[in-house]
Amino acid sequence: MTTTSIPQSAGSVVPSPSLITDTLALAGRGVRGMLRSPVALAVTAAFPVILLVLLSVSFADLVMPGAGYAAYVDYTVPLFAAMGITFAAASTATAVHADRTSGYDDRLRTLPISPVAPLAGQVLADGLRNLASVVIVTGVGVVLGFRFGSLPLDVLGYFALPLVYVFGLAWVMVALAVHARSADGVIAMANVVMLVLSFLSTGFVTIDDLPGWAQPLARVNPVTQLVESMRGFAGSGGEVGDHVLGVLAWTVGLTVVFGLIAVRGLRRERRR
Amino acid sequence: MSTSTPAPLPRASALIDGAALVGRSFRIITRRPEAVISAVIFPLVFALLFLAVFGRVMERQGFVYEQYLLPAIVIQATIFGAIGASILASEDAQGGMCHRLRSMPISRTAAVVAPLGGELIRTVISLAVLIAAGYAMGFRFERGVGLALVFVVVALGCTVAFGLGYLVLGYALGKVEPVRAIAMLVYYPLLLVSSLFVPARAFPDWLQPFVDQQPLSRVSDALRALSTSGTQDVGETVLIAVAWLVGLTVCFALLAPRAFGRSR
Numbered sequence: 001m002t003t004t005s006i007p008q009s010a011g012s013v014v015p016s017p018s019l020i021t022d023t024l025a026l027a028g029r030g031v032r033g034m035l036r037s038p039v040a041l042a043v044t045a046a047f048p049v050i051l052l053v054l055l056s057v058s059f060a061d062l063v064m065p066g067a068g069y070a071a072y073v074d075y076t077v078p079l080f081a082a083m084g085i086t087f088a089a090a091s092t093a094t095a096v097h098a099d100r101t102s103g104y105d106d107r108l109r110t111l112p113i114s115p116v117a118p119l120a121g122q123v124l125a126d127g128l129r130n131l132a133s134v135v136i137v138t139g140v141g142v143v144l145g146f147r148f149g150s151l152p153l154d155v156l157g158y159f160a161l162p163l164v165y166v167f168g169l170a171w172v173m174v175a176l177a178v179h180a181r182s183a184d185g186v187i188a189m190a191n192v193v194m195l196v197l198s199f200l201s202t203g204f205v206t207i208d209d210l211p212g213w214a215q216p217l218a219r220v221n222p223v224t225q226l227v228e229s230m231r232g233f234a235g236s237g238g239e240v241g242d243h244v245l246g247v248l249a250w251t252v253g254l255t256v257v258f259g260l261i262a263v264r265g266l267r268r269e270r271r272r
Numbered sequence: 273m274s275t276s277t278p279a280p281l282p283r284a285s286a287l288i289d290g291a292a293l294v295g296r297s298f299r300i301i302t303r304r305p306e307a308v309i310s311a312v313i314f315p316l317v318f319a320l321l322f323l324a325v326f327g328r329v330m331e332r333q334g335f336v337y338e339q340y341l342l343p344a345i346v347i348q349a350t351i352f353g354a355i356g357a358s359i360l361a362s363e364d365a366q367g368g369m370c371h372r373l374r375s376m377p378i379s380r381t382a383a384v385v386a387p388l389g390g391e392l393i394r395t396v397i398s399l400a401v402l403i404a405a406g407y408a409m410g411f412r413f414e415r416g417v418g419l420a421l422v423f424v425v426v427a428l429g430c431t432v433a434f435g436l437g438y439l440v441l442g443y444a445l446g447k448v449e450p451v452r453a454i455a456m457l458v459y460y461p462l463l464l465v466s467s468l469f470v471p472a473r474a475f476p477d478w479l480q481p482f483v484d485q486q487p488l489s490r491v492s493d494a495l496r497a498l499s500t501s502g503t504q505d506v507g508e509t510v511l512i513a514v515a516w517l518v519g520l521t522v523c524f525a526l527l528a529p530r531a532f533g534r535s536r
Contacts, residue, residue: 189305211327
């Protein structure tokens with residue numbers, strides 16, 4: 001007699017997928033990968049700090065004549081925190097692309113794990129990296145003159161909102177990585193877009209100092225929304241509500257649009 | 273019994289070997305989309321962004337920022353080329369190409385500097401694009417064609433001097449990722465703590481001596497003197513820059529073959 005069913009002997013229990021355990025395991029893999037890649041660490045931690053120290057020192061006296069270095073740092077720290085996580089998002093694209101092309105994704109699909117875990121693990125690992133990046137930049141900023149003048153709840157918002165923002169951005173990166181043939185080309189192009197977003201914002205100068213054609217762009221720019229929200233949370237800006245809503249709207253929009261594009265790309269990949 | 277006489281060894285010619293290897297480097301560059309992006313689009317975007325973001329602020333301080341900025345963008349493009357040479361060199365070291373070249377009867381000099389040659393071609397192209405774009409934005413060579421040519425020569429000299437330095441880095445480390453990281457770590461402080469984007473007097477007092485003296489500031493001062501009328505002491509400014517570039521070139525030209533010879 002031949003049987004096609006898997007023999008259920010007492011010793012072999014088919015493991016049941018668990019969203020939490022699987023996600024934590026894969027997030028752990030992501031974090032270990034980052035810790036063992038000194039270059040990625042340096043880019044995440046050192047790049048925004050270098051820009052903060054060097055760009056602030058060169059432009060402080062020109063943008064805010066007479067106000068002093070500390071005052072300009074107080075103004076720009078949210079921008080450099082935002083730039084740090086924005087550019088680090090490119091490494092999400094690299095990681096997704098590497099997993100896709102190296103066969104790692106195929107291997108995960110053969111395992112009895114929660115289907116959501118690979119993506120959730122990536123999101124969790126990236127979130128930790130981004131939080132570390134924002135904390136480091138803000139820490140250096142505090143040394144140089146950045147100050148919180150607000151309630152603990154606002155400080156929480158200051159650290160939480162960048163993570164929400166970069167979640168939406170990560171979907172753009174995943175969509176790019178799923179559809180692109182060469183990772184380097186995608187990252188080079190993405191870097192240009194992220195550079196434009198970072199500069200054409202109210203990060204370095206006030207909206208009135210931007211040329212007329214750039215002002216509408218700067219107003220809707222998600223980086224502006226994020227930076228103004230963070231300034232508000234830190235107590236150096238005005239109204240927070242509208243800008244926070246702006247960040248949330250961008251995040252939802254990017255997640256829906258690029259999430260769909262990414263999922264469609266992944267499905268097509270799976271059929272091959 | 274007949275012994276076949278071995279074929280005479282081909283003579284190494286620095287020119288012919290150089291042309292072949294430079295051609296190889298340049299072909300590698302052109303087949304990478306990111307190379308085109310970083311050679312042309314990146315400096316251009318940088319120029320537009322700095323102009324947009326800091327143009328009004330600088331105008332308030334009495335600068336015509338289009339005129340002030342173009343030399344900085346040109347220097348950026350030349351250093352991008354130099355960094356590209358370090359990446360090509362590290363790829364050659366990592367992939368075994370250096371081993372292969374060392375075993376062949378070819379000119380050693382040609383083998384060592386070939387990546388820089390390829391990048392030099394790319395830099396010429398990006399200079400042409402950037403200067404044309406600069407003219408569209410309002411930049412002018414106010415001192416005439418002769419000094420404009422000196423401008424281009426000094427800019428390319430910048431690629432050679434720093435490119436040789438970056439070659440040493442590329443051959444010595446022989447791994448792409450750390451080379452890229454260290455190249456950036458050297459580049460950003462020199463780029464930003466300089467008179468490239470803002471005048472030296474905008475910096476705090478204790479930083480000004482460094483800002484004034486460091487080579488990128490010296491080169492940018494020279495490029496500005498060569499392109500903008502009204503700057504004093506053109507000859508002296510250019511001489512200081514050329515002295516820096518020649519000095520760096522000699523230093524790194526001595527080190528580069530050693531690094532190549534010891535590369536893995």
